[in-house]
Amino acid sequence: MTHPSGPGAAPPQSVESITKIAQDYEYNSSIPLRYWLRTAGTLVREADIYEREGRDEQVYLLLFRHAQLVLVNLSSHPDAKDDKTRKALVEAEKEVQQNLAKLEVLKPRINKRYERYSQLIKERQARKQPLPQQPIPEQRDGIPDPALAGVVEPLEAGKNRDLAVRLAQSEIHRRATVRRSKEPPRDVGDNKRVAGVWGDWEDALKTDSPSADRDLSRRIQHMRNNIDHTSTDHRHHAQDSFAARAALSSTAYKYPTVPRQKPLEPISTGRIAIHDKNAERQPPPILPPKEQVGEPSRASIVDGSLESSPPLPPSKVSPAPLVPQKVQPPDAATSARPALDPSSYTFKPSAYLENGTPLRSVFLPANLRSCFLSVASSNTRRNLETCAILCGTLVSNALFISRLLIPEQTSTPDTCETVNESAIFDYCDSEDLMVLGWIHTHPSQTCFMSSRDLHTHCGYQVMLPESVAIVCAPSKDPSWGVFRLTDPPGLKTVLNCTQSGLFHPHAQDNIYTGALRPGHVVEANGLEFETVDLRPASQR
Incomplete structure (x- = not known):
């Protein structure tokens, strides 16, 4: 369990420090707007x-970054005037407008917790009491990770694979059940994480703190002024709608439960009227207790009527054999386990980008590669590349690959291009999935990232820093690898590359690196995933 339980947890952070982290990201206007819009969508999904897991600091970071990305950067993107993307940009701006109300609710809650913690520290220092040993928050360059604020003992992914698998399967199944039932997801209003003595958040919703971040308020006001498709009435309506939803926080989603089997009731031992040919007869004698039951009482049917012989004398009755204990099947035992609460666990970053940004753990099903190679086998025999999209979700500050999506594609011996990209993202949106990377084959080449692969992966890593590229070279040794772009210098080098050739060298070294442990990718046995093939029959 990693519930925060008091001052021993990683210290809370102020809104001011969180907003500084939120603004620290690379923006490049040369990346097509459609990729940035997908990035914005990923931020909101995360x-x-x-929010469902009650992690206020990380929610604030992501929503603030989303607001600044959309209103400040994307509104001035060169593609913003294009009719094809303008509609999607307007929708993203409307989503920001709705999320501004959430930021205003979260701000005093986060600041109050931070101020209570700071006051506690001051009081102890004044009394000259020794402070409890504080764990050092996961950080680089002195910047803590907001995802770990208030977490006492974050989990290491490599040492907790089995727990991660059970946690992911329980939560993914729960979300699928909610999605299928078309009912709203569980409201975490009554199940927020509690951060010890500074964990009282409810009163913070009523009044703002005197030391609230006024500079942040001005930034938000500036963002509001940049929205050219909304009005003041719409803002009030969005805030009122959010307040109405918050008022319903006491209504949690009710999950179906399996009723316990009702035990069989004892048989009545009174006189029973047995009707046979309209003649009432006496019931058979009462059976002795189980421990004294021997042979069954002798009975015979004469002329259609039941005649019972008296039971044997007690001296001749032997004890009945013990009934063997029922063995519960493995799946039933598994299904009987209580559902794990994702807010009770937090996985800490497994690695960091070269610029110090923490990378959340990505759990990869151990048998996913063999399944993909089986799907790609017909193309591999013809020396054609095959690619697929790695989709998944976020649970307890870790990413889990749970879907292998085979898109419509065109292939050559050296390249593989997806067709109908919108169908990929439409599918992911409908299934509430995040794009976590891609996988492709090198039928006759070695396991490496070509310049073409680097440019392809750049689009994925811009959307999500943890995105990975898996290369399978079944005829070579090593036969596979998991990679990511370095940052810096790899990501910026590829983004700024203007060479037009299909395959070309890059002057910069160290453009990509391995992502398997000691990187941020962890293979996990037993992690379930589905394979969905969107290709027409002619391509399979």
């Missing part, structure tokens, strides 16, 4: 999951 924030929704963190």
